[in-house]
Amino acid sequence: MKTVLVFKTSVTGRSEVNTLKPQLNQLINANGRWNFDLEDCDNILRVETFSTQARAIKDTLQQQGFLCEELI
Numbered sequence: 001m002k003t004v005l006v007f008k009t010s011v012t013g014r015s016e017v018n019t020l021k022p023q024l025n026q027l028i029n030a031n032g033r034w035n036f037d038l039e040d041c042d043n044i045l046r047v048e049t050f051s052t053q054a055r056a057i058k059d060t061l062q063q064q065g066f067l068c069e070e071l072i
Helices: 012-029 054-063
Strands: 003-009 033-037 043-047 068-071
Touching: 003 054, 012 054, 043 054, 054 068
Parallel strands: none
Antiparallel strands: 003 043, 003 068, 033 043
16 A cells, blocks of 8 residues: 655755655655655655655655654
């Protein structure tokens, strides 16, 4: 079953998204998708996945120096 995860982040620009792209692509398998809404005041990261856990995504962003909080 596909899961949709939504995160509030501190990512603010395309260059930051490009920095995270390799890690997110590796984390989210070929059947999943992710995107940032940088127009939203919370700089939303939306992830559709079959297997990736929210904690792994949060840890990945935090290791790169970004704030990341799952919205429930």
